[in-house]
Amino acid sequence: MGVRIQDGAFDPGGELNAFARTGDGGGAIATFTGIVRSTPGDPIETLTLECYPELALNQIGAMVAEARGRFGIIDETVIHRYGVLRPGDPIVQVMTLAAHREAAFGAAQFLMDYLKTDAPFWKKEATRTGERWVAPRAADDTARARWS
Amino acid sequence: MKILYFAWLRERLDRGEEEISPPAEVLTVRDLIAWLRRNDEAADLAMQRPEIIKAAIDAKIVSHDTPIAGAKTIALFPPMTGG
Numbered sequence: 001m002g003v004r005i006q007d008g009a010f011d012p013g014g015e016l017n018a019f020a021r022t023g024d025g026g027g028a029i030a031t032f033t034g035i036v037r038s039t040p041g042d043p044i045e046t047l048t049l050e051c052y053p054e055l056a057l058n059q060i061g062a063m064v065a066e067a068r069g070r071f072g073i074i075d076e077t078v079i080h081r082y083g084v085l086r087p088g089d090p091i092v093q094v095m096t097l098a099a100h101r102e103a104a105f106g107a108a109q110f111l112m113d114y115l116k117t118d119a120p121f122w123k124k125e126a127t128r129t130g131e132r133w134v135a136p137r138a139a140d141d142t143a144r145a146r147w148s
Numbered sequence: 149m150k151i152l153y154f155a156w157l158r159e160r161l162d163r164g165e166e167e168i169s170p171p172a173e174v175l176t177v178r179d180l181i182a183w184l185r186r187n188d189e190a191a192d193l194a195m196q197r198p199e200i201i202k203a204a205i206d207a208k209i210v211s212h213d214t215p216i217a218g219a220k221t222i223a224l225f226p227p228m229t230g231g
Contacts, residue, residue: 050155054207092231112231119230122155133156136227
């Protein structure tokens with residue numbers, strides 16, 4: 001398993017290949033990669049993520065333990081970036097290994113839903129017209145609530 | 149004890165951390181937020197809706213009812229927008 005919080009870029013395909021090579025005993029890997037969205041109208045020039053790393057490791061570690069218990073996954077890796085990102089840059093990647101696809105998909109969805117609301121990152125968008133902190137989305141709270 | 153601020157709370161207070169020595173009657177996170185607001189105009193404005201402010205003590209998420217006694221580091225921050 002692994003949880004990484006880093007300000008450097010990561011290579012989604014390279015990470016998946018490395019994860020797949022260690023896939024002992026599993027028959028299914030689910031991968032989710034989140035990238036910085038490019039918006040029409042007032043396009044984002046940068047997305048800056050602020051982080052509280054010590055709390056993030058604790059929170060994500062607890063999420064991973066919960067995902068293992070609920071879904072019986074064999075292994076997982078969570079990578080989350082902070083710092084200054086641009087449209088198209090990977091922000092987050094979750095990879096789960098399980099015996100069968102249901103557990104792999106379920107655990108990846110569970111982890112992403114929790115990361116949105118319970119991982120201490122804060123996003124600030126900069127466009128040509130100014131900067132703004134991204135507000136939490138009600139849809140993310142709803143997605144998170146279905147697991148409790 | 150040390151207090152940490154993140155995101156727009158940090159910006160509105162114009163500081164990311166500070167050392168504080170709250171009086172003995174400040175027992176919980178809720179008391180601490182109220183005490184910070186009473187003592188600082190910027191904090192009062194920034195935490196006008198204290199119910200949306202999240203807290204962590206020594207890097208563990210806590211509720212506003214949690215006692216702060218013995219805490220080394222208390223963090224206050226807006227709702228998280230990870231992922």
